[in-house]
Amino acid sequence: MKNMLALIAVCLAALMSGLEISSVPVISPVLEQQLHASFRELQWVMNAYTLACTTVLMATGTLADRFGRRRVFMIAIAAFGLTSLLCGLAGSVGWLIVGRFLQGLSGGAMLTCLIAILATQFPEGRARSRAFAAWGITFGLGLGFGPIVGALLVAWFSWQWVFLVHVFIAVVTLLLAAKNVVESRDAQAQKLDLAGLLTLSLTVMGATYLITQGSSLGWQSAYAWGILLLTAVSGLAFIRIERRHPHPMFDFSVFRIRRFSGALMGSVGMNFSFWPLMIYLPIWYQSGQGYGNVETGLALLAYTLPTLLMPPLGEKLTARYGAEKTIPLGLFAIAVGFMLMYLAVALQLSLLPGALIAGAALGLTNTPVTNTTTGSVPGDRAGMASGIDISARLITLAVNIALMGSLLVAGINASLRRTLPEVGDAAALAERIAGGAVVALPQGVASRALADGFSGLLLYGAVGVAALALASTLLFSWRVNKLNSSGQSPQDEARPIRSTACEDNAAG
Template identity: 30%
Template sequence: MDRQSASARSPRLALLAASLGFVIICLDVTVVNVALERIGKTLSVGSTGLEWVVNAYTLAFASLLLSAGALGDRLGARRVFVGGLALFTLASIACGLAPSASVLIATRVVQGIAAALCVPSSLSLLNTCFPDPTARAKAVSVWAGTAALALGAGPVVGGVLVDRFGWPSIFLINVPFGVVGIWLTLAHAPDSARNAARHIDLPGQALGVISLAALTFGVVESGRLGWESPSVMTGLAGFVVFSALFVMVERQQPHPMLPLLLFRIPAVNVTSVVGLLLNFGYYGLMFAMSLFFQTVQSYTPLEAGLAFLPMTAVVTVANLVSGALAARFGYRLPMVVGQALAATGFFLSFTMIGAGSSYLTITVPLLAIGVGVALAVPSINVALLTHIDPPYVGIASGVLNTARQIGGAIGVGVFGSLFVGTVSDKVSGLHTAAMIAGGGMVAGALIAIVVLKRAGASIDLRPSTLR
């Protein structure tokens, strides 16, 4: 590309493109929930089919993040991001026009595949567009903030769209955002470096997808069937077996999909563990509190969505603050402080959330949790980008986002399995889950303090040393 066209690029518009792609991907995680009743009536599908309308997306998304990250490193982040966003847009149209539940579930799988292509490559785009660490930290906070806003606004947006325009509108709304995101990416995002020396690792790809699919299936189904279910146990056992095979194969491959030496970098391990713990608590809480508002406090689905708006607002602001803190003090401070604040919120929920608690009382721990998680999430992305060479940002981002997706799925499974029985049992189960999540936040903060080097420290990661 010539100098003039390169100089006409705007990193801010490239950030907007990456954020738009992330927004519609995250929106589809929560927006579908409020449309399930209408979908069930229109397509004549039962509860199991409706669960798979949600789970098909999660399963495909979580299973393919590693492979998609490696593909982005090989082919270039911009190319993979645009391809993923185009596929997501087309799949959204197919979802909105689906004539039956089976077609809708199939197109939701395609959406999940496309989402997996977009997420690691969107982070790689930011790494390329913002080489300055300070600017990159702020960009990552905006990227994460828009995603958090989409997740929190999903139930409200879904409720309004379903009431006014019918359930297909929750999918068709993605189309204009996808088109604009593709155009902005092509116009303003530079073509990132490609690691063409990395060959396609078909055995590693296959085993990675199978192991992650088995884990995601087991965890997702645990909420419906229970952890002792043969299907759930088979899924978890399959994850163990295929993960062991995956590690064995990757050790022998001359060009592995996932270079295992990446895990010698403390930032990779810390961000993955912290990301898993953050999503475990946050997604588990969002799931359980949505049920709490509706089944314990008799809110309508729309009222339950509106109940999360204060939390959504502070999460968006806290994400932006996190970027400023990371730019000035390094990534470790917001990571540790955020987890400490989230832990405080989880522990407060033990005493402040009950069947007869007022909305204002319930909001206090929710705000603490939301702000804490929002402070920590951008910092783990900044920490990862700081310590990874550009040719491996895609696969490293795939590792982090896979860990986060696994954490979220486990959180929903654990919180869901504990939130059962009578009203008293549900509240008690919510308290137990909150204490577990709070303990996880404390553990994550301690890991970040002890394992991570001083903020801003760099590690020499030469691609030639990776196998």
């Protein structure tokens, strides 16, 4: 019974994590209307959470190992509840962004700890497999049904309840965890790679800030060049620090393992196109198609639900044909889905076929990617491999939320200038249209401009994920037949990889 209640606590935490990722995009048009949020501010409502998760993700495993996984888990749950309350009570978009960043810090810590708790509380074998299956299903349900849950909360109550609902779930989770989660530590836990954490965070934040704010800053301005220089220096410093650190967050030598690198292209590919588009689809449905909140939530189910239904088939395909075929195939299928959505926007047809194919393809790809990134390295490196996998997903997601937003605004801006050469500040109008605002323009001009913007965004997603599918294919096929049971080629083994105990328990 104790383990069962602990599992319920972990699953509730996973549910909150999944809901928080996929329910918030639905409220973007509402935030534009009620908080008068600009398009760039709407981007930061999502990206603040993602960047904060990335910042804390790698550190939490080490802290939990040293100070107790149950203790850090409970602190993270309490913090998630409090920061959700802060988001729900925010009276301005600025405070909402601050709340989202703090919520992301606690959410990333919570996600890392719950994986470690499952690995230590449940004995290896059938019990652990069932526990991880329950966690995965619950997290997937949160992701899949998040859009309709968010839409219903907005329709029945207000946008604040998309955040406030987590306060009640957090209280229940905290009570269950306090009495049933077993405390555990790692006596061999290493010191936190603080320098690596800081330089990685500065690199990702600098890149995202430049993508979202570069045009308004002026690309030739000294301020923009200063941020670019700081970002480049931080990136180079991160690589240097990690290559010299005795227990690095990112041990770059694992990239010599071709199966790991090939699977990592899958992690990047899924978050290059599929999940960033989730941020902007509600704007298309509501502003471009005239859907209400609930209709938008239901339309988004076609995009997210297939991701829940296809993983069993993905596992069967991987068992039969191998990850080296399944992962690139899944990425190519996502590209096909995006091309169908691109054609649907251009021809004024339904996005449904493309959305279904993209969602199903992601469902086929996700589990093989996770299993291969952790399974292709020696057992004592699985935690670090898992950390790299999750970090690659979140970093790609943050950067592409910004990139897709910039492409959307640029496409709308170009369309407005073609259609209305006499228009005044086309760039400002483009940002308002991209944010879901109702703009007084001649009939059909705003909707046509929005369609042009989405066409460019979808084409970018399709070409990008197709290129990553090709990269994955090449990485897998290069010496794939020479890999031994540990996932290394003979040449890889000839060049020893430094041992590290970083986040072993986060691997599950």
